[in-house]
Amino acid sequence: MKTHESNLKLRSGKFSIEKHHYENIGLTERMVSVLLSGILMTRGIRRPLKAQFLYGAYLAYRGFTGKCFVYEKLGIDGNKPRAINIRGEFEIDRPASEVYAYWRDLNNLPGSIKHLLNVEVIDENLSHWKSNVMGNLFSIDWDAEIIKDEPNHLIGWRSSPSSLISHVGRVKFTETADKTGTILKVVLSYHPPIGGVGIGLARLLNPYFESLLKKEIRSFKHTIENKIPIYANGTL
Numbered sequence: 001m002k003t004h005e006s007n008l009k010l011r012s013g014k015f016s017i018e019k020h021h022y023e024n025i026g027l028t029e030r031m032v033s034v035l036l037s038g039i040l041m042t043r044g045i046r047r048p049l050k051a052q053f054l055y056g057a058y059l060a061y062r063g064f065t066g067k068c069f070v071y072e073k074l075g076i077d078g079n080k081p082r083a084i085n086i087r088g089e090f091e092i093d094r095p096a097s098e099v100y101a102y103w104r105d106l107n108n109l110p111g112s113i114k115h116l117l118n119v120e121v122i123d124e125n126l127s128h129w130k131s132n133v134m135g136n137l138f139s140i141d142w143d144a145e146i147i148k149d150e151p152n153h154l155i156g157w158r159s160s161p162s163s164l165i166s167h168v169g170r171v172k173f174t175e176t177a178d179k180t181g182t183i184l185k186v187v188l189s190y191h192p193p194i195g196g197v198g199i200g201l202a203r204l205l206n207p208y209f210e211s212l213l214k215k216e217i218r219s220f221k222h223t224i225e226n227k228i229p230i231y232a233n234g235t236l
Helices: 027-044 051-065 069-074 096-104 106-111 195-226
Strands: 008-011 014-017 084-092 116-121 126-131 140-150 154-159 166-175 182-191
Touching: 027 051, 084 195, 096 106, 096 154, 096 166, 096 182, 096 195, 106 116, 182 195
Parallel strands: none
Antiparallel strands: 008 014, 084 182, 116 126, 126 140, 140 154, 154 166, 166 182
8 A cells, every 4th residue: 555645654663653744934034023012912911802902913924934924815926036027018100210310319208207317328238217106205316227228129137136126127119010010019127126015015006007017008108109209210
């Protein structure tokens, strides 16, 4: 008779259960949980059955065991960096060469994309960006480097390692069948900060970012279709 249960081991004539401890919280988040648990439990120690002390106790459990029941229910693993992807496809009534040239001149973008406050071009491939993508709550800055540039076809970039939100992006310019328009395909991929919490928030905010991307590209589309009569090879 073959044994199919790999978690049971025969030791000295007795069965013992091999325990598997599954951690779904990263080290940084565990340390924060322990710190917050100490604060909450210290403040609530005189009333150990109240919410403040109980929350602190749960955070202590999270921190010391590396396991979060909420993450388990939501299918979140804070130990495994997971990229969140945002995609969009749009048709612009301008030839691909014009759309590419306009986008490649990064100084044009702040006036065409509403939530982009400023782009400072440092050199041919490196630039500094500032955006209020979260509205009036706060603005974020980051450095970006163009890592792939195929004239009239594709622009790819990535953020610098010091950026708050690590991300990569790609814009592809494809001619329409009649060669008078452009199919613009945009892909943004980013890694949420703060472990599982960031992954959870990203899932909640992703519909907002997808909607925002559509609005921003519509703004870009309006600008290049109505305000740029001729823009080819980087010149008006």
